Amino acid sequence: MxxxxxxxxxxxxxxxxxxxxxxxxxxxxxxxxxxxxxxxxxxxxxxxxxxxxxxxxxxxxxxxxxxxxxxxxxxxxxxxxxxxxxxxxxxxxxxxxxxxxxxxxxxxxxxxxxxxxxxxxxxxxxxxxxxxxxxxxxxxxxxxxxxxxxxxxxxxxxxxxxxxxxxxxxxxxxxxxxxxxxxxxxxxxxxxxxxxxxxxxxxxxxxxxxxxxxxxxxxxxxxxxxxxxxxxxxxxxxxxxxxxxxxxxxxxxxxxxxxxxxxxxxxxxxxxxxxxxxxxxxxxxxxxxxxxxxxxxxxxxxxxxxxxxxKEPVEADGNIQLKEINEITFRNVSFKYEGKEEDALNGINLNIKKGEVAALVGRSGSGKTTLVDLVAGFYAPTSGSILINGIDINSVSKKSLRSQIGIVSQDVILFNDTLKANIAYGRPDAPEGEALRAAKAAYAHDFIERLPEGYNTGIGQRGVRLSGGERQRISIARAVFKNPPVLILDEATSALDTQSEMIVQKALDNLMTGSGAGLDAARTVFVIAHRISTIKRADRIVVLDKGRIVEEGSHDELIKLNGHYKMLYTLQFGGEVTTGTGGEA
Ligand SMILES: Nc1ncnc2c1ncn2[C@@H]1O[C@H](COP(=O)(O)OP(=O)(O)OP(=O)(O)O)[C@@H](O)[C@H]1O
Ligand SMILES: [Mg+2]
Structure with a gap:
């Protein structure tokens, strides 16, 4: 009362x-x-x-x-x-x-x-x-x-x-x-x-x-x-x-x-x-x-x-403002989703330096998405700690952390707004040229131009009027537009045919290397890779299984190990060397 x-x-x-x-x-x-x-x-x-x-x-x-x-x-x-x-x-x-x-x-x-x-x-x-x-x-x-x-x-x-x-x-x-x-x-x-x-x-x-x-x-x-x-x-x-x-x-x-x-x-x-x-x-x-x-x-x-x-408590936030992200360290991190029996991540130790490209591979449900979600601070570790430049992620301001991270997620979320607004999300007053450049780098410009109202075309709710590949390219353009120093890519290509997959792949390449959009090249990338071409570009491949890191190294090293990676590789790509078949691992 x-x-x-x-x-x-x-x-x-x-x-x-x-x-x-x-x-x-x-x-x-x-x-x-x-x-x-x-x-x-x-x-x-x-x-x-x-x-x-x-x-x-x-x-x-x-x-x-x-x-x-x-x-x-x-x-x-x-x-x-x-x-x-x-x-x-x-x-x-x-x-x-x-x-x-x-x-x-x-x-x-x-x-x-x-x-x-x-x-x-x-x-x-x-x-x-x-x-x-x-x-x-x-x-x-x-x-x-x-x-x-x-x-x-x-x-x-x-x-x-x-x-x-x-x-x-x-x-x-x-x-x-x-x-x-x-x-x-x-x-x-x-x-x-x-x-x-x-x-x-x-x-x-x-x-x-x-x-x-x-x-x-x-x-x-x-x-x-x-x-x-x-x-x-x-x-x-x-x-x-x-x-x-x-x-x-x-x-x-x-x-x-x-x-x-x-x-x-x-x-x-x-x-x-x-x-x-x-x-x-x-x-x-x-x-x-x-x-x-x-x-x-x-x-x-x-x-x-x-x-x-x-009364549900809001997200915990720290007050240390991050100016840049030089190093991301997982120190014995475990994580369990509320209400789940098993840990989604278990005893993760990982150190990624600025400019490094780390590819995460592993079977479906092995904890890849969970790991990158922790990097973005969406969840806090159940035990262990994540350090950004040596500072515990819990004391870091979420806003300053996320402003430096770009995410292209597994399921694309577009808002019921114009294409331009979706690409320039977060900066609605950005000059049109910037959105255009981002769309070009993401190979989205051509199909956008063909739409009746171009960049001002509204997307129906949940983007029903765009194809899967087009939606993905919009979400890539959004990340290109943000030009973040740290990039999280959760590849999902199973829904695409070979040709649109190739286009999406090129768009992702542009995003990772910064070419084609005049972006900074020294980008730190976490990429959950289903394609061999992406995996091979990585400085380091991290193999996850049931929430644990089971192998770590370069493609050649891991193949030599003749373990998890080798098996995944043969299963998923059938030994193919160029673009993979996609699909869930
Ligand atoms: N929001 C959630 N709530 C509860 N459990 C979850 C949630 N998200 C994932 N899980 C569980 O955590 C484990 C790891 O899931 P995760 O999404 O990280 O796997 P993944 O490696 O990304 O798999 P995929 O390749 O299929 O995307 C799974 O057992 C999953 O069921
Ligand atoms: Mg996933």
């Missing part, structure tokens, strides 16, 4: 103003009811025509006032809700981006999306209204009770003695409601997940003719969500029902006792009816107040889910 009030606090002025507006609206409602008495007495009974004209004007003015203030209060409330949700989304997304990579390997992005979309929406719909209602209804009740006490304090006590009981039951419902709401929000997060997964994997679904089964699976999840929502609706409305019941009991009691007072002549009929009116009027705001509690419980369920994510 404290968190909820923190969220609302910055908007208190709007909400207070909306509260004032809604008081005016209730005032208008009250005066309409109040006008009924003179309307009946003066117009119908006394036949006063002059008063009729006045009354018509008054009613007209009251309706205009009521309409205007209703508009204003709704606008203010809605805008506060929307602002609160907007702020939640902004904060969450920023937080998501700063979460460590390990968070992403353990939790689904669909669930995270659902926090930012659905949970924020629940808060948007409920929170601001709830806070206003809380103050307005409490105020109304206090006023009415004061009036009722003033008229007959003993009767008021009798009428209200049932209220605490009602509030008690309603609050118990509220607790259940929170649980059910929590479940409903979990269900909708499953739905978000299915949607994003299904839509991005639609090709596979079609290929297996799984449209119907997938639609059914979705339908079931959706039905689950529907059930939870209906459950929460029933609980929500039940509290109103409780209020009606207890109201009925209270009023029946007062009628019975009050009437006996009239018979005893201790109270006048008029006094009794004005009292009854006040008591009757208390029950409506009291009912609203129990719903305030319900809405708060629902909002707090959503808030708990959001908070659980916001």
């Amino acid at each position: 404290k968190r909820l009030f923190e969220l609302v606090a910055p908007h208190w002025r709007r909400i207070a103003l909306a509260g004032a507006c809604s008081l005016i609206v209730s005032g208008a409602n009250g005066s309409i009811a109040w006008l009924v008495k003179p309307a009946v007495d003066k117009i119908f009974i006394a036949g006063d025509r002059g008063f009729l004209a006045m009354l018509s004007v008054a009613v007209f003015v009251i309706f205009i006032l009521r309409g205007g203030f209703t508009y204003l209060q709704n606008y203010l409330m809605r805008s506060s809700g929307v602002k609160i949700a907007r702020d939640i989304r902004n904060n969450l997304y920023r937080h998501f981006l700063y979460l460590p990579m390990s968070h992403y390997s353990k939790s689904s992005t669909g669930a995270m999306m659902s926090r930012a979309l659905n949970d924020a929406a629940v808060i948007q719909e409920l929170l601001a209204y709830t806070v206003r209602d809380f103050f307005v209804q409490t105020g109304t009740i206090v006023v009415l009770i004061t009036v009722a006490f003033y008229v007959r304090w003993d009767l008021t006590l009798i009428a209200l003695v049932v209220l605490p009981g009602a509030f008690y039951f309603a609050s118990r419902l509220g607790k259940r409601l929170k649980k059910v709401s929590m479940r409903a929000q979990q269900k909708i997060s499953g739905i978000t997940e299915s949607l994003s997964e299904g839509l991005s994997g639609v090709k596979v679904i079609k290929a297996f003719s799984m449209e119907e089964p997938e639609a059914l699976r979705f339908k079931e999840k959706n039905q689950d969500y529907y059930r939870e929502l209906m459950r929460s609706t029933r609980i929500f409305e039940a509290s109103a029902l409780i209020m009606e019941f207890t109201g009925g009991i209270g009023i029946a009691f007062v009628l019975w006792y009050g009437s006996s007072l009239i018979f005893d002549k201790t109270i006048t009929a008029g006094g009794f009816f004005s009292f009854i009116t006040a008591v009757l009027m208390i029950y409506t705001p009291a009912k609203r107040l129990t719903q305030v509690n319900n809405a708060l419980q629902q909002a707090s369920a959503a808030m708990d889910r959001i908070d659980a994510l916001s």
Whole structure:
């Protein structure tokens, strides 16, 4: 609850103003009811025509006032809700981006999306209204009770003695409601997940003719969500029902006792009816107040889910700024992914000097990608240490480290933006010429030029409109554009045909050597190589097996060893000497 009030606090002025507006609206409602008495007495009974004209004007003015203030209060409330949700989304997304990579390997992005979309929406719909209602209804009740006490304090006590009981039951419902709401929000997060997964994997679904089964699976999840929502609706409305019941009991009691007072002549009929009116009027705001509690419980369920994510610690960062990277050292490094049994890397010792080209080879799952991910600081070693220029990587500023590393990863990620923006990612105001040069070096210029809008062509989401090889060349161009002193290349060529593989290979050569783009030549390169030509260019080949370095040396040395490398080499390349066949090792 404290968190909820923190969220609302910055908007208190709007909400207070909306509260004032809604008081005016209730005032208008009250005066309409109040006008009924003179309307009946003066117009119908006394036949006063002059008063009729006045009354018509008054009613007209009251309706205009009521309409205007209703508009204003709704606008203010809605805008506060929307602002609160907007702020939640902004904060969450920023937080998501700063979460460590390990968070992403353990939790689904669909669930995270659902926090930012659905949970924020629940808060948007409920929170601001709830806070206003809380103050307005409490105020109304206090006023009415004061009036009722003033008229007959003993009767008021009798009428209200049932209220605490009602509030008690309603609050118990509220607790259940929170649980059910929590479940409903979990269900909708499953739905978000299915949607994003299904839509991005639609090709596979079609290929297996799984449209119907997938639609059914979705339908079931959706039905689950529907059930939870209906459950929460029933609980929500039940509290109103409780209020009606207890109201009925209270009023029946007062009628019975009050009437006996009239018979005893201790109270006048008029006094009794004005009292009854006040008591009757208390029950409506009291009912609203129990719903305030319900809405708060629902909002707090959503808030708990959001908070659980916001409390996830962000990526650890050091504060030593790296100016350059001269040496990268792995000292007895082991690494295990969270939740995994086995180490992905085990006892790695490695020293790479500036300008060196190290090729990592090994079977699929041997830990190659993991090793380079550690170099970029995406994960921290579980034990041992990585030193950059002799400084522990944990004390180095991530930003200064990554600004010197270029990564061409196994799976190409392009953003839904123009080609130029994708190439010049991170420096949107860079001169067009630079992006052009990078694209040329990456052999991407030609196909880009042939596109209808050239460099300004937008890529559909996830780059569906580009071929695999084209996408790879864009990601190479992005690395060329960055011109990083340290380069991490995770070759993935299995998806390419021989010709596009050759082009990609040439592009990678340009990137590694710096030729064709006027880049610095002394580049430190980690290359996860599937091609013999790349491997042969390396100063050093590091052979990984089950997370351990099993062999290290030059191509010729390793062939002579007649061990892991020799086997990989014959398996993968069949002894071929020029370009390899690609494919997973
Ligand atoms: N995000 C992750 N979460 C949990 N385990 C992971 C994750 N990424 C990789 N692994 C596991 O760590 C081990 C090493 O994986 P890694 O991706 O480093 O292999 P690789 O050598 O790059 O393989 P490939 O040649 O197929 O790309 C594997 O057993 C893999 O299942
Ligand atoms: Mg890999």
